[in-house]
Amino acid sequence: MLNFITPCLLKTDSKVTILEISKNIYKIPKIVAWIFPRRIWFGTKGSVCLTFDDGPHPEITPWLLDVLKSNHIKATFFWQGRQIEKHPELLKRALEEGHLIGHHGYNHVSGKKINWQEFKRNFEKSNALVDSDLFRPPYGDLTQKQAKYILKKGELVMWSWMSYDFDSSISANELIQKLKNQVGDRDILVFHENEKTIHKIKEIIPAIIQEIRDKGLNFALVEKKR
Known part of the structure; x- marks a missing residue:
C-alpha cells in the first residue's frame, strides 16, 4: 500500500509510482x-474525512453503515467494480444514506503493472458502475x-493518513x-x-470515532477541487 521513499518523489519517469516508500x-x-498539487490529499478545516477502500464487503459494509448511521457520520467510499456487481444493494443503501461513493478500479490492480489499454478498461468499467468523478488508485x-x-x-483522491488496518502485524x-x-x-484517513x-475493523472504527471526537474535530466528506 503506497510504498515510498522520499528521494523517489522527484522522479518523472512515466513508470515510477506516485510515491515509492519504505x-x-x-x-x-x-x-x-506540494509536488502533486492537483491530487486531493486533505479535507476541510475543522474536520477529518473517513474513507474506506476495496468494498463493498457483505459482512463489513452493512456493519459499517450501521455504525456510521448511529453516529450521524457521512463517509467517502472507494469501491471496486467487481464488488459492486456482487453487492449492488450496498451501493444503493450507501447512496441513500448520504455517503459519497468513488471508485477504485474494477479489479484491485496497480496501474504500473498493467498496460495503457488494460488500465483504461479497468478504470472505465468501474466508473460505469459507480458513475462518480472521484477515483482512488489501488x-x-x-x-x-x-x-x-x-x-x-x-478528481484523483489520495490521503494524508494510512491506517494499515490490513497489516496483521499491527x-x-x-x-x-x-x-x-x-x-x-x-486529515483524510484510509x-x-x-x-x-474483517476481524480488526469492528474493533478499531468505534474507538477511532471517539478519538476524533475527543480531539474536537468533525467528520466531513471528501471535497472536490472543482
Whole structure:
C-alpha cells in the first residue's frame, strides 16, 4: 500500500509510482501534496474525512453503515467494480444514506503493472458502475499518463493518513494509538473493507470515532477541487 521513499518523489519517469516508500508511513509528508498539487490529499478545516477502500464487503459494509448511521457520520467510499456487481444493494443503501461513493478500479490492480489499454478498461468499467468523478488508485500507483487521464475526467483522491488496518502485524491498539498521536485537522484517513481487515475493523472504527471526537474535530466528506 503506497510504498515510498522520499528521494523517489522527484522522479518523472512515466513508470515510477506516485510515491515509492519504505514501510508503514502512516502520515504522508506535506511535501508530497506540494509536488502533486492537483491530487486531493486533505479535507476541510475543522474536520477529518473517513474513507474506506476495496468494498463493498457483505459482512463489513452493512456493519459499517450501521455504525456510521448511529453516529450521524457521512463517509467517502472507494469501491471496486467487481464488488459492486456482487453487492449492488450496498451501493444503493450507501447512496441513500448520504455517503459519497468513488471508485477504485474494477479489479484491485496497480496501474504500473498493467498496460495503457488494460488500465483504461479497468478504470472505465468501474466508473460505469459507480458513475462518480472521484477515483482512488489501488496502492497509490499511477503512471503520469494514467494520472493525466483521470484528472481530465474528474478528481484523483489520495490521503494524508494510512491506517494499515490490513497489516496483521499491527494490533488494533497500536493503530488507535498511532491515530491518537498523529491525526489532526483536515486529515483524510484510509481504512479497508476486505478479508484482511474483517476481524480488526469492528474493533478499531468505534474507538477511532471517539478519538476524533475527543480531539474536537468533525467528520466531513471528501471535497472536490472543482
